Amino acid sequence: MMERIDAQLAFLTEADKLKSILRATTLCDGSRRENTGEHSWHIALYAMVMAEHAQRPVDINRVIKMLLIHDIVEIDAGDTPIHGDHDPAEMAAIEQAAATRIFGLLPANQAQAFRALWDEFEASATDDAIFAKSIDRVQPVISNIESGGGTWPQYNVTAEQLQTRVGVKVQRGAPAIWDALKARIDAWFAQSRSSSE
Amino acid sequence: MMERIDAQLAFLTEADKLKSILRATTLCDGSRRENTGEHSWHIALYAMVMAEHAQRPVDINRVIKMLLIHDIVEIDAGDTPIHGDHDPAEMAAIEQAAATRIFGLLPANQAQAFRALWDEFEASATDDAIFAKSIDRVQPVISNIESGGGTWPQYNVTAEQLQTRVGVKVQRGAPAIWDALKARIDAWFAQSRSSSE
Numbered sequence: 371m372m373e374r375i376d377a378q379l380a381f382l383t384e385a386d387k388l389k390s391i392l393r394a395t396t397l398c399d400g401s402r403r404e405n406t407g408e409h410s411w412h413i414a415l416y417a418m419v420m421a422e423h424a425q426r427p428v429d430i431n432r433v434i435k436m437l438l439i440h441d442i443v444e445i446d447a448g449d450t451p452i453h454g455d456h457d458p459a460e461m462a463a464i465e466q467a468a469a470t471r472i473f474g475l476l477p478a479n480q481a482q483a484f485r486a487l488w489d490e491f492e493a494s495a496t497d498d499a500i501f502a503k504s505i506d507r508v509q510p511v512i513s514n515i516e517s518g519g520g521t522w523p524q525y526n527v528t529a530e531q532l533q534t535r536v537g538v539k540v541q542r543g544a545p546a547i548w549d550a551l552k553a554r555i556d557a558w559f560a561q562s563r564s565s566s567e
Numbered sequence: 568m569m570e571r572i573d574a575q576l577a578f579l580t581e582a583d584k585l586k587s588i589l590r591a592t593t594l595c596d597g598s599r600r601e602n603t604g605e606h607s608w609h610i611a612l613y614a615m616v617m618a619e620h621a622q623r624p625v626d627i628n629r630v631i632k633m634l635l636i637h638d639i640v641e642i643d644a645g646d647t648p649i650h651g652d653h654d655p656a657e658m659a660a661i662e663q664a665a666a667t668r669i670f671g672l673l674p675a676n677q678a679q680a681f682r683a684l685w686d687e688f689e690a691s692a693t694d695d696a697i698f699a700k701s702i703d704r705v706q707p708v709i710s711n712i713e714s715g716g717g718t719w720p721q722y723n724v725t726a727e728q729l730q731t732r733v734g735v736k737v738q739r740g741a742p743a744i745w746d747a748l749k750a751r752i753d754a755w756f757a758q759s760r761s762s763s764e
Contacts, residue, residue, distance in 0.1 A: 375747040378616050382706075383713060385612055386595040389605045398583040408586045411608030415582055415635050419575050419677065431628035438612050438631075480616065509579075516580060550572040 374477050381475040387445045394451035398516035406441045406449060409509070413437050417505045423546045426497040436491045436502045439484055443468035452535050453525035465492075504543025507536045511551050515558050529559045571674050578672040584642045591648035595713035603638045603646060606706070610634050614702045620741045623694040633688045633699045636681055640665035649732050650722035662689075701740030704733045708748050712755050726756045 389407035396403050414437045421430040441449075446468035450456050473485045491499050511532070514520030521527075532555055540548040586604035593600050611634045618627040638646075643665035647653050670682045688696050708729070711717030718724075729752055737745040 371743060372747060375617075375620070375744060379709060379747065382609070382613055382616060383595055383709060385609065386710070386713070389594055389601070389609075390596070390598065397586055398580055399587070401587065404586070405605065407608050408602065408604035411604050411611070411635065412579070412582065412586075414608070414611065414631075416579055418632055418635060419579060419673070420572075423572070431631075434611075434628075434631060434635075435615055438608065438615060476616070512576060512580060513583070516583070546568060547572060550569060550576065 377475060377477045378480070381472070384445065384472060384475055385442060388442060391441075391444045391449055393449045393510075394454070394521045395510045395513045396517050396520055398513050400517035400520075404513065406444050410438055410441055413505050413509050416509055417502065420505060420508070420544065420547060423544045424497070424501045425543055425545055426500075428498050428501045432487070432498045433502045433505075436487050436498065437505065439488055440491045440502065440506065442472055442488070445472060451521070451525075453521065453527055453531075501543040504540045504547070507539050508544070508547055508551065511536060511555065515554050519558065519562060523562075529555055574672060574674045575677070578669070581642065581669060581672055582639060585639060588638075588641045588646055590646045590707075591651070591718045592707045592710045593714050593717055595710050597714035597717075601710065603641050607635055607638055610702050610706050613706055614699065617702060617705070617741065617744060620743045621694070621698040622740055622742055623697075625695050625698045629684070629695045630699045630702075633684050633695065634702065636685055637688045637699065637703065639669055639685075642669060648718070648722075650718065650724055650728075698740040701737045701744070704736045705741070705744055705748065708733060708752065712751050716755065716759060720759075726752055 386407075388410065389405050391406040392403045393406060393409055394403070395409075414434050417430065417433050417437055421428065421433070443465040447461065447464045450461055469485055469488055473481045473488070475481075476484060490496055491502055494500055494503050510520075514522055522532075533552075537548055537552065540551065583604075585607065586602050588603040589600045590603060590606055591600070592606075611631050614627065614630050614634055618625065618630070621627075640662045644658065644661045647658055666682055666685055670678045670685070672678075673681060687693055688699055691697055691700050707717075711719055719729075730749075734745055734749065737748065
């Protein structure tokens with residue numbers, strides 16, 4: 371029993387490092403960059419609140435657990451901004467190794483279960499994973515709009531690119547939420563254009 | 568539908584402020600104070616990993632949801648360190664008003680459900696709430712030990728006070744976890760005494 375708790379605490383203490391991994395997006399008030407620990411909390415809450423908008427029926431409890439661990443590999447792999455440049459195959463290999471190391475800290479049966487849940491999220495093939503991926507894309511859009519465009523001007527992002535890089539994924543799992551975001555995005559770009567003319 | 572999503576996004580955007588509420592404890596590496604958003608993620612993960620140690624059977628999915636929202640009132644009320652001085656009745660009144668305001672941003676049926684879950688956590692009378700409260704007390708102990716005693720020297724906390732203020736609550740919901748923590752706490756105080764002699 372004590373050995374199990376020791377292994378669990380080793381994993382949970384390692385997980386603390388996620389609070390020091392910085393993302394491209396800022397807090398809604400723009401005061402500082404968001405870290406992956408607090409992001410993981412926020413999107414679990416997003417899923418809990420937004421479950422009714424899933425395109426297909428989901429087990430929201432599995433979705434929440436998936437979101438709590440979905441980014442834990444960033445402890446080793448860092449955050450990969452969707453508007454940045456990176457080699458997807460290389461990133462995938464680094465993240466696989468990170469998953470093996472970090473989930474491997476847990477007792478064997480939990481290591482296997484957590485890894486399977488993370489693999490499912492990554493594969494994005496089940497209804498639960500598709501909805502989880504949608505939600506993961508929603509929160510940064512809101513942060514960007516709230517903080518006055520956030521990283522969009524920095525990466526020269528257009529409304530069309532958002533449709534391709536974000537919209538397609540949100541629409542796949544939660545089309546009603548994308549409709550709401552799209553209205554906000556269009557309003558932001560219209561206002562941004564008019565203020566730069 | 569759009570009205571519902573607008574209300575949900577208003578709540579989720581307000582929740583972002585929890586990332587700017589600082590707690591007494593630091594990260595495990597001692598680099599900075601922890602905020603309540605990332606704390607909420609971490610203890611939801613603690614509950615997910617530690618569910619098997621609950622003293623009585625719990626619905627872990629309800630426990631995780633409870634922990635995701637348990638501290639959201641701190642947006643208005645701030646964090647109340649357990650080793651600090653405060654008037655419990657006054658704090659309770661402030662937190663009740665905060666719960667009314669913040670959960671009130673949600674659509675009515677969700678406002679009611681979230682508030683009921685938060686009330687259940689606060690009352691600490693059901694098996695789910697008792698386990699959730701235990702877990703909420705476990706994580707700061709680990710952070711303090713990992714960061715070399717954390718806030719204990721600052722508040723002149725003794726091992727006996729930890730037993731009273733923390734141990735009793737952890738033991739109530741998860742006695743096996745307290746046994747593991749107690750061993751670590753005793754080792755820390757023994758080492759702290761010998762290094763100050």
